[in-house]
Amino acid sequence: MAEHSILVVEDEHTLRRLLEYRLGKLYNVRTAANGEEALVRIKEEVPDLIVSDIMMPRMDGFALQEALQDELDTRIIPFIFLTAKADEQSRLKGLRTGVDDYITKPFDIEQLLTRIARLLERTRLFQTQLDAKIGQDFSQKLMPKTMPEVDGYRIHFHNSPLEHGGGDLFDWTEAKPGIFFFTIGDVMGKGVRAKFYAFSFLAYVRSLLHGLLSESVSPAELMHRINELLMRDDVLVDTFASLLILRWEPATHSITYVNAGHCRPALVHTRGAQLVAHSDMILGLDARTEFIDTTLTLEPDMALMAYTDGLMEQLMPDGKMLGESGILEVAHQAHHQNDPIDALLTHTLALSQSTEFEDDILIFWLERLA
């Protein structure tokens, strides 16, 4: 499996071919005959590691190494010097300028392979740790620490992000006294990248919401603006997101929602649970997408349960996903429990005969008390 790419810079034809052949068994190898050529190759595609000779015509190894220091992208490429110059002076000069390793000719190819593997592994570990740290940081920032408190209602919220999970997001604000907005969404993709886009996206949504409130409190209008933005913003191009916006007015017990391709919420009451059916197309795909507001009334003892796809896609023993029908079942079972979300998760895991969830889990439960 040639996953890592290595650039070999060596002026001597035979050695260059030998290295290309031997390293090529394990890595994706490109070659250059001197520093100048190497810079061209690097511009085409940044390699994961560079193995370079020192003494070369046109541009030598030191000059190449120095040129790479100019940009952050290239400064971090692990660099191994390969040279006949066994003198201490060169070695010290190399180490001072940020060379990671140093091998003198004639060298043992196995030794070179070991050093390459070690350097790549170290880089990978560093990257993984950094990703995990950033991912965790984003996850925390994407979730609120408190929930609204309103007489006659109870609200539960649960979020358990995974390190390799996706871009789930949740936010709420009391836009005007007695008018609450909740946004629940999922930015497509996995890992830190998705979380980063979710984070930027949420910032856009927040500022739009605040900016719009003086003119309109229609979730559909808000959704329309967000879609327009995704369609023309250069940073967010190629960002697709499902999003559910709820406007909740406890005084009239009404919820007005707009759903852009997000998992459909459940409306839970004593007799059972049903889907909050209407939804429009996902965000970021088509500027002409129309979004429609729908209003529903929460009767006493009724709850609205919203979630992200991690819950719905939890696999059951038969290999199928929990799905919407499964969601309705577990939501109904959770009704009237002290901690409905805890009950719902326990029940889902029991159904799936598993001890943990395979994806990020996000659940929001808004219940009008009896």
Add this chain to the structure above:
Amino acid sequence: MSFVLESNADGTTIVHIGKALDFRNAADFKKLCQDQVRNGVRNFILDFSETGILDSTGLGSIFSLYRQVSPLNGQVVFASVSRPVQVVVQLTRTYKVFRQFPSVDAAHKSLA
């Protein structure tokens, strides 16, 4: 995790998606399609007859393709949509932009 491509002289490429299009191979799919678009392909038929898994990353890569070709008057259509793929398409309401056909042949005739 590879895709089988069929390019036709009329500027249509058929991509047989295989068992899965998800976070593991979505980047490959994206690159493959980008190369096709660069070579002048405008219409894509995605064959989902064997597809059991389409996750949100995979779907995102199809959306990227759509956003690339739609300004060029290109189309992305789905053929032989399997049940798991249909679920995702319904949920995201994307059947509004991706026309569906019972077979690759039917899709091809409509694009011709």
